[in-house]
Amino acid sequence: xxxxxxxxxxxLNVKFSLRGQVLHAIRGIxxxxxxxxxxxxVGESGSGKSVFTKxxxxxxxxxxxxxxGEIWYNGMDLAKFKTEKxxxxxxxxxxxxxxxDPMTSLNPLKTIGWQIEEALKLHQGLMGEAAKQRAxxxxxxxxxxxxxxxxxxxxxxxxxxxxxxxxxxIAMACNPKILICDEPTTALDVTIQAQILxxxxxLQKKYQLTSIYITHDLGVxxxxxxRIAVMYAGxxxxxGTCNExxxxxxxxxxxxxxxxxxxxxxxxxxxxxxxxxxxNLFNKVRGDAFAPRNPHALKIDFLHRPPYFEVSPTHKARTxxxxxxxxxxxxxxxxxxxRNIRANMDQKEGGAQ
Amino acid sequence: xxxxxxxxxxxxxxxxxxxxxKRKPFVAVKGVxxxxxxxxxxxxVGESGSGKTTIGRxxxxxxPTSAGEIIFKGEKINGKxxxxxxxxxxxxxxMIFQDPMASLNERAKVDYxxxxxxxxxxxxxxxxxxxxxxxxALSDVGLLPxxxxxxxxxxxxxxxxxxxIARSLIMEPExxxxxxxxxxxxxxxxxxxxxxxxxxxKERGLTYLFIAHDLSVMRFITDRIAVxxxxxxxxxxxxxxxxxHPLHPYTRALLSAIPMPDPISEKQKVLxxxxxxxxxxxxxxxxxxxxxxxxxxxxxxxELAEYRDRLKN
Numbered sequence: 001x002x003x004x005x006x007x008x009x010x011x012l013n014v015k016f017s018l019r020g021q022v023l024h025a026i027r028g029i030x031x032x033x034x035x036x037x038x039x040x041x042v043g044e045s046g047s048g049k050s051v052f053t054k055x056x057x058x059x060x061x062x063x064x065x066x067x068x069g070e071i072w073y074n075g076m077d078l079a080k081f082k083t084e085k086x087x088x089x090x091x092x093x094x095x096x097x098x099x100x101d102p103m104t105s106l107n108p109l110k111t112i113g114w115q116i117e118e119a120l121k122l123h124q125g126l127m128g129e130a131a132k133q134r135a136x137x138x139x140x141x142x143x144x145x146x147x148x149x150x151x152x153x154x155x156x157x158x159x160x161x162x163x164x165x166x167x168x169x170i171a172m173a174c175n176p177k178i179l180i181c182d183e184p185t186t187a188l189d190v191t192i193q194a195q196i197l198x199x200x201x202x203l204q205k206k207y208q209l210t211s212i213y214i215t216h217d218l219g220v221x222x223x224x225x226x227r228i229a230v231m232y233a234g235x236x237x238x239x240g241t242c243n244e245x246x247x248x249x250x251x252x253x254x255x256x257x258x259x260x261x262x263x264x265x266x267x268x269x270x271x272x273x274x275x276x277x278x279x280n281l282f283n284k285v286r287g288d289a290f291a292p293r294n295p296h297a298l299k300i301d302f303l304h305r306p307p308y309f310e311v312s313p314t315h316k317a318r319t320x321x322x323x324x325x326x327x328x329x330x331x332x333x334x335x336x337x338x339r340n341i342r343a344n345m346d347q348k349e350g351g352a353q
Numbered sequence: 354x355x356x357x358x359x360x361x362x363x364x365x366x367x368x369x370x371x372x373x374x375k376r377k378p379f380v381a382v383k384g385v386x387x388x389x390x391x392x393x394x395x396x397x398v399g400e401s402g403s404g405k406t407t408i409g410r411x412x413x414x415x416x417p418t419s420a421g422e423i424i425f426k427g428e429k430i431n432g433k434x435x436x437x438x439x440x441x442x443x444x445x446x447x448m449i450f451q452d453p454m455a456s457l458n459e460r461a462k463v464d465y466x467x468x469x470x471x472x473x474x475x476x477x478x479x480x481x482x483x484x485x486x487x488x489x490a491l492s493d494v495g496l497l498p499x500x501x502x503x504x505x506x507x508x509x510x511x512x513x514x515x516x517x518i519a520r521s522l523i524m525e526p527e528x529x530x531x532x533x534x535x536x537x538x539x540x541x542x543x544x545x546x547x548x549x550x551x552x553x554x555k556e557r558g559l560t561y562l563f564i565a566h567d568l569s570v571m572r573f574i575t576d577r578i579a580v581x582x583x584x585x586x587x588x589x590x591x592x593x594x595x596x597x598h599p600l601h602p603y604t605r606a607l608l609s610a611i612p613m614p615d616p617i618s619e620k621q622k623v624l625x626x627x628x629x630x631x632x633x634x635x636x637x638x639x640x641x642x643x644x645x646x647x648x649x650x651x652x653x654x655x656e657l658a659e660y661r662d663r664l665k666n
Contacts, residue, residue, distance in 0.1 A: 044539050045510070160401065189400045189566045194610040194624050216539045219569070219612045222619040242616040260544040261614055262573040267592075270551070271573065273544035277509075338615050 003034040006210050007056065007178065012069035012079070014051060014234075016061070021282050025051050025064065027234040033178070033212070038204060040213040040221035040242075042257065043231035046278055049214045052231070053180050055079070057095045058087035093123050096176035100183040102163035106155040112139070112166050113151035119173040135173075142169045143199055161192035165199065172203060179204075179211045185220065197224050219261050222246060227314070230254050233279050233289035240315030246338055249331060250309075250317035252294045258335045272332070288319065296321065296329045362528060362560050363389040363412065368421035368431075370407050381407045382584045385421070386641065389528075394554065394561040396575035396592070398568055398607065404584040405564045409530045412562070413448050414439070425528070444474050447521035451533040453513035457505040464501035467491065467520045474524065490523040491516075494549060511542035518549065530562045535570065547574055569611045572596060577647075580604045582627075586641075590648040600650055600660045603627045632656070 014026035025048045033039055043049045054060050055071060058081055071078040073094065081087055099105040107115055116135040120126045126134055132151070139147040142165040155163060164184065171179060181200060185193035201224055204211050215221055221228060221242070228245040230238040230253060238251040249255055258264065259272035276293040279285050288294070291301035300306075300320050309322035320326050370382040382404040389395045399405045410416040411431065412423055423431040430442050447470075450456035457466055467487050471478060478486075488498030494515040505513060514534060521529055531550065535543045551574060553559060563575055571578055572592055579589040580603060588601040599605045606627035613619055632639070637653035644650050644660055652660060 044541055190568065190612075191400060191606060191610045191627075194612070198624065217612075218540070219614045222614050222616040223612060223622065225616075246614055246616050257540060258614060260541050261569075262543070262547065263569045263611070263613055265544075265573040267573060270548045271544040273548060274541040 005032045006035040007033040008072040010070040013067040015067045016064040023281050025234050036208050037226045038211040040225035040228045047231045048234040049231045057091045093174045095178040096171035097180040098171050098184050101187045102167050108155050123174040138169045179209050182214045218257050238317040244315040251319045252296050253290045255331050359390040361388045362391040364424040366422045369419050370411050371419040392558050393576040396571045396578040397564045399581035403581045405581050409532050409564050444524050445526050446528045447526040449517050449531045449534045452537045470524050490519040494519045528560045532564045587651045
């Protein structure tokens with residue numbers, strides 16, 4: 001099946017200047033995002049997952065810049081954009097973002113209705129009654145009951161989950177083509193988290209949205225993602241469909257991330273934890289960035305950066321382990337039987353209802 | 354059976370915590386009772402606003418209680434207590450806070466942060482003794498003793514949480530209340546902190562009250578779990594029992610919301626949503642009853658009968 005590419009990133013390099021030093025935050029990422037898919041970007045904090053997506057809406061911090069590479073969207077190279085004027089054409093209208101913490105991303109002094117209308121006025125030129133009607137429609141759309149009453153309320157009158165719905169409503173106000181969700185549920189409870197993920201999925205179906213999820217928790221994305229990209233030290237180390245990454249992970253870093261999930265832990269035993277810390281990106285990274293923390297590291301991992309090895313047309317990973325000349329290393333035992341983990345768990349306990 | 358013989362370290366009986374003024378009181382926790390045995394990890398799960406942190410804070414005497422008793426090692430520790438007992442409780446019960454970014458004093462060095470409690474309780478210590486204790490506590494949690502002279506902003510989230518653990522360990526407590534100690538951390542760091550907590554428990558025979566909203570973590574670390582909803586404990590059981598036979602609809606909703614790293618079954622998952630109106634308590638009032646050995650539930654007679662049926666099958 002040939003899919004239409006909506007956004008294409010080609011060999012993107014992003015650098016930051018910090019206290020006179022240069023930090024190489026994104027190290028040559030190429031990625032095609034297809035229309036209507038939901039892509040999850042997974043990685044530890046500091047792996048550059050937020051920085052990477054901030055390039056799509058021009059929200060890079062002042063001290064950062066695109067060093068080389070292209071970001072193609074709708075015939076435009078976003079990497080060449082300089083002025084705010086250029087970005088306002090994209091930001092909100094074409095690409096919108098939902099931030100992590102709904103407690104801080106809303107203005108406490110303005111009503112919810114005002115904040116949604118602001119986006120409508122700015123991008124769609126709606127005024128007065130028309131804007132109000134549209135805002136109420138959107139509030140209803142994101143599953144907030146009693147939209148007319150809620151329209152007049154302030155953020156402090158909403159619970160965390162409801163606030164996140166409002167943030168999503170603002171992002172959806174201008175019918176964006178791409179919705180970037182930066183850790184949309186980390187600040188929320190488990191039950192609310194499931195509801196918000198469901199909401200995003202419904203909106204995606206309804207409006208043929210392309211969505212990008214950013215998260216550090218692999219456990220969360222199984223439900224929502226079509227494809228998963230695993231990021232480490234400013235690079236995508238493995239990318240594949242959701243099933244491929246969960247059932248047949250190839251990169252040792254993906255193994256490590258999966259192994260450290262408490263859902264897979266065995267009680268009474270230590271949970272797997274990744275030793276060491278991510279590399280310092282002020283220094284030039286030699287070889288595979290994950291090698292120093294990788295128990296399966298080969299000699300070549302410290303010398304040369306691995307290329308992408310293709311596992312299937314949709315699945316590729318950056319590790320020398322996939323080279324035909326390297327020794328065969330099996331992924332850890334307990335992540336092999338992820339399939340049916342819930343069913344297996346119930347069996348062990350004598351069958352839950 | 355086995356529970357009968359185990360020593361109860363902490364007993365909470367009909368605890369009630371009220372906030373607000375006399376005229377407009379808000380009861381955050383009502384009628385909560387549970388026991389925590391020595392050496393176990395007891396989990397308290399609930400949504401934000403359910404009162405789980407309030408219970409933790411009531412035990413450590415931050416929030417005053419309005420009714421009920423908290424008994425620690427046979428002595429009542431809530432309400433008015435003697436100065437000497439207060440001091441003992443301060444030393445023996447310690448708390449680890451949720452957000453390591455917010456719970457450390459940004460302007461104090463690690464040395465001071467870790468030893469502040471000691472200065473209040475063991476005043477006779479010389480500077481050398483105190484420093485020795487600080488470096489011991491730091492190395493116990495896997496940090497270098499040199500870190501004592503640094504400021505909190507120089508550390509990552511996981512390291513800061515370790516500092517938080519070190520400062521409670523230095524008091525040599527018997528009972529630690531861990532209030533969402535890992536929810537602000539990355540997945541890989543989470544594993545390190547969980548491992549650290551369980552190895553400390555093995556070494557020192559610590560007892561934990563583990564407060565969290567995430568049941569997947571709870572399953573891994575706790576022995577028994579109490580599920581709390583709107584200030585009332587609705588179900589309490591041994592961890593595996595609770596996961597195998599969740600009875601209360603709220604527990605079931607929480608369990609169904611756990612995300613699992615298995616895309617195929619996850620995409621077919623049907624979310625159970627808890628609707629408090631599904632209980633009819635107008636005539637038949639709910640009671641805290643033991644439905645099977647060690648498995649307590651808040652239900653009325655009619656529901657109890659249903660739950661018993663479900664347990665049989």
